[in-house]
Amino acid sequence: MVVIIGFIVIIGGSLAGFYMAGGHLMLLIHWAEIVTIMGMLFGCAIVMAPAAILKEIVAGTLNTLKGSPYKKEDYEDLFKMMYELFQLGRRNGMIALEEHVMNPEASALFKKYDKFHTNHRAVDFFCDGLRPLVDGRLKPEQIGPLMDAGVKHIEHEKHAPVHVMHLVADSMPAFGIVAAVMGIINTMQYLNDTEKVGSMIAAALSGHLDQAPVETDPVFKVDIPLECQGVPREVLRPRGTWTNVGDYDAQAGKLAGMFADNFKKFAKNAAADVVAAGPSAAPVGR
Secondary structure, three states: OHHHHHHHHHHHHHHHHHHHOOOOHHHHOOHHHHHHHHHHHHHHHHHHOOHHHHHHHHHHHHHHHHOOOOOHHHHHHHHHHHHHHHHHHHHHOHHHHHHHHOOHHHOHHHHOOHHHHOOHHHHHHHHHHHHHHHOOOOOHHHHHHHHHHHHHHHHHHHHHHHHHHHHHHHHHHHHHHHHHHHHHHHHHHHOOOHHHHOHHHHHHHHOHHHHOOEEEOOOOOOEEEOOOOOOOHHHHOHHHHOOOHHHHHHHHHHHHHHHHHHHHHHHOOOOHHHHHOOOOOOOOOO
16 A cells, blocks of 8 residues: 555656646657557566566566555464474474474464465475474584575575566666657658647758758857748847847856867867867857
8 A cells, every 4th residue: 555655646746746837737648659668668578578477577566556465463373383383393302393394285283374374485495494304314503504595596586577677677768769769750751841840840850941041159150040930030049039138148158168168178189170160258249
């Protein structure tokens, strides 16, 4: 339940912030991109993991949402079972444990503790650790390392689904880029319809701006188009969008100066025309 609440808070907070900033929630739903990314995600998981691991991923995800299947009482029963078993061995000798650890399915003692008895992995791990001690193959001090090795083996098996999920998660940014590129390719078919793409982007990509008259910005030395279909002329010139053009000139000069200072360490290896093409650090009159 806590995990579910966490997901709700994450998703709800993100959507609420987007909506408060003036966004429209329905704009976030693009089924083509969702199908593309999720298809690549599941395909990647299928390629990287065998069927058994995929089943564990699904089961583990469901168990995470459900919460832990074990309660405090289950651990208490486990300790009670171990105490009862070891007391039996203490009173009657190790041979008294043989009927329980050699044939755990028929053990009356284990059956008293149903949660443990029905957990086959726990029963196998517990009995596998005690069998060499009961039949005299190992000394008591040798049991610890044996069970530690068993724990590491179980951890390795249990971490296999997590490892696959980590690899899939690492691939997600690449999947997002692929979906974005596919979206751009799809968008390019509408470049002749500037209303669908955006006048300035469409004009730039379709080559319409190649014939437009331009003026060169005196600070940044880039060509600014003076005309673009569907775009007001005053929007094309950044300086004209500022209420106080003096503030714009000051900020432009500051930015150009920062560029010039940073470029000094590369200037000795740059061609003269490259250096000359850079922004002018000194403010330029308009």
